[in-house]
Amino acid sequence: MAPTRLIYASTRTDQSAAALDAIFDVSRAYNLRDDITGALIVSDKHYVQLLEGNRSLISQCMMRIAHDSRHTEIELIAVNLVPHRLFARWSLHRIETPTLEARTLEPFLIDGAFQPKLMPQLAIEDLCRVLSSEAD
Template identity: 30%
Template sequence: MLVRLMYASRSTSPLDAEAMASILRQCKDNNPAQGITGLLCHCPASGIFMQALEGGRTAVNRVYLKIARDPRHTDVELLHYEEISERRFSGWSMGLVNMARLNPALLLKYSPKPELDPYAVSGQASLALFDELVATASVMTER
């Protein structure tokens, strides 16, 4: 059974480009063997992460629980969880949203302010935002 899980968290310390590259490498090394795909968004200004994970229920739940216990994250909050018949982010072991290409008007479409704040919107709005980011080629990293 496939599931999709979306969560938000805050980084406990600022992350530079090298730290983000390390996170992506780790995802690319670990996720394929677990059958996990997804999309990650990190806002350096606020330290907010938003991530969608897709895969088998057990594997996705394990990864989420590991993230929730990771001391580098705080305010971990489940935004959305559903059983799915197909993946939306199957092309990425973990895609990364290119925040430099993110149009503030797109954020304003889904939230009260033109900033990434998944804590202020519904899980459905966060998922719709991710769909638009994929459609507008705002995702970087090789597939």
């Protein structure tokens, strides 16, 4: 079956660098185990995550994520079958928006700010396409 791509955005509740490192460590281990690949985009206030893999394993992963108190107000943006993975080589690619070049993010800003919960699915997928091509 074609891979399933899931995208959601959420609000950070724990802004510490230690929390972020811990999220990436544990998440990458689970994702490697489950052949899930993807990216987690981190801004000062929000997470946007794109996950790709087996539909059943992606569902279980999303259940784990939903129960994590380090974020809140999770909004599902997309769940689709896709022909191929965008971040096929990354168990969880780490992208922090302050480290991106201004010209990369600029086309995706709303009222001058990165507001993933206001972005349509296609805009988020476009941003992920740009980021995945930079990652390769």
